Amino acid sequence: MQTYEKPVIHPLHSGLMNKFAGATPAQRQVKSAIAGVAVEELVEQYGSPLFVYSERTLRRQFRTIRNAFATRYPDVTFGWSYKTNYLKAICAIFHQEGAMAELVSKMEYDKAKALGLPGNQIILNGPHKPFATLEAAVRDGVTINIDHLDEIEDLEAIATQLDRPVTVGLRLNLDAGIQPCWSRFGFNLESGQAMAAIQRIAQGGKLRINGLHSHIGTYILDPNAYARQVEKMVQFGYEIEATQGWRMDYIDIGGGFPSRSRLKGAYHAADVLLPTIDEYADAICDAMWKALKPGHTPKLIIESGRAMVDEAGTLITSVCGTKRLPNGTRAYVMDAGVNLLFTSFWYRFDLALAQPVPGVAEPSVIYGPLCMNIDVIDEQISLPPLSRGDRLVVSTVGAYNNTQWLQFIEYRPNVLLVTESGDVELIRAAEDITDLERREHLPPRLALQPIRDRNDSFTPTGGR
Ligand SMILES: Cc1ncc(COP(=O)(O)O)c(C=O)c1O
Numbered sequence: 001m002q003t004y005e006k007p008v009i010h011p012l013h014s015g016l017m018n019k020f021a022g023a024t025p026a027q028r029q030v031k032s033a034i035a036g037v038a039v040e041e042l043v044e045q046y047g048s049p050l051f052v053y054s055e056r057t058l059r060r061q062f063r064t065i066r067n068a069f070a071t072r073y074p075d076v077t078f079g080w081s082y083k084t085n086y087l088k089a090i091c092a093i094f095h096q097e098g099a100m101a102e103l104v105s106k107m108e109y110d111k112a113k114a115l116g117l118p119g120n121q122i123i124l125n126g127p128h129k130p131f132a133t134l135e136a137a138v139r140d141g142v143t144i145n146i147d148h149l150d151e152i153e154d155l156e157a158i159a160t161q162l163d164r165p166v167t168v169g170l171r172l173n174l175d176a177g178i179q180p181c182w183s184r185f186g187f188n189l190e191s192g193q194a195m196a197a198i199q200r201i202a203q204g205g206k207l208r209i210n211g212l213h214s215h216i217g218t219y220i221l222d223p224n225a226y227a228r229q230v231e232k233m234v235q236f237g238y239e240i241e242a243t244q245g246w247r248m249d250y251i252d253i254g255g256g257f258p259s260r261s262r263l264k265g266a267y268h269a270a271d272v273l274l275p276t277i278d279e280y281a282d283a284i285c286d287a288m289w290k291a292l293k294p295g296h297t298p299k300l301i302i303e304s305g306r307a308m309v310d311e312a313g314t315l316i317t318s319v320c321g322t323k324r325l326p327n328g329t330r331a332y333v334m335d336a337g338v339n340l341l342f343t344s345f346w347y348r349f350d351l352a353l354a355q356p357v358p359g360v361a362e363p364s365v366i367y368g369p370l371c372m373n374i375d376v377i378d379e380q381i382s383l384p385p386l387s388r389g390d391r392l393v394v395s396t397v398g399a400y401n402n403t404q405w406l407q408f409i410e411y412r413p414n415v416l417l418v419t420e421s422g423d424v425e426l427i428r429a430a431e432d433i434t435d436l437e438r439r440e441h442l443p444p445r446l447a448l449q450p451i452r453d454r455n456d457s458f459t460p461t462g463g464r
Pocket of ligand 1 (some may be wrong): 018081084125126215216218219254255256257303305306307326
């Protein structure tokens, strides 16, 4: 039986030109395979929705970014930003490639330790470092960047306990020309707060500063912002050296390089919008060389997250239902929404069809499975008429989605890794009811008991 659908008339846009000759494709791209493995094969075995990572892309992206810097500066280290994606397999790949771990919480610290990472391969940042974590980090020889005054006091207490001086780094916030300025982390440079912290530390006599950290934001499109950041950091390092005699062993510039996901509202396509990694490396390394004194080459630490991992991650999602909204717009209900693609609040993904679909494309809305009005993945995408069971391949989704995903209403699905030789490995199993129930305790008095004398079968025993 066919259901009746009221006819509607739409102007059809075959692609809006812009002066850079970019156009919305009239034909939606078809991606029937991910990292060489057929989408249908993956779904058949592991279900839908499904996250799929490409190990080849992960390693290629890491090496491209590393080489851009390593060919321009003699001492560069990468700190893999766990918050971007802390799936064990992803972290392990970056550690194999030589990255340290950049951590911002006890939980992330526990994850890195569980992976077997030694303290000298860990950088501990973030505004909340519980005392016991700080204590463990100091004992483990972790690189610690102080966020605020109370942390200075904690570290002094730890130095007293250990009866030895403790060497740490200081996190700065500074104006590199990026708005909004991330001023809530670390000590402000321009106001003199950072120098006051240095004086306070020197007076305490228990700590010594040997490095500076700052992170100017994420999706930074201006390489020169990093040049301004580096210049200010190096200069401040020399002020510390002049006043306290402490030489900086490292300059940690945080992360922030963009990925190919497009910020909502961005006019240009990624190809036009994004500077190349070489442009970032040029700006940063040139600024280092200009600002440093001859013979002084502190370690340059880079905590790139998004740019390393985003392109390696893809999500397969299937149509569960099709709709016409009252205004005539075509809408689809998918089995993945903002619960799995949390970053869709800020970014527009690339949506491809997993198989060619005939028919005239029309503007469509892509909803997720949640019974919530905010669960929208794309509000205006041109799609041919999809049917239940058709699949979309969503990229680039490797950054922040597998850490910020919600266990809200739905279970989280399987996550796969396609190895460089094309094998498929399960790196996170789909959740089930046991994952939810494991941590909960139902007081026995609230346990449901069958009631025999009523038709509605169950009621709490304590309720009557
Ligand atoms: C301290 C620090 N380092 C690194 C990163 C990674 O940033 P991105 O993913 O933009 O490279 C972040 C992200 O917020 C951060 O706060």
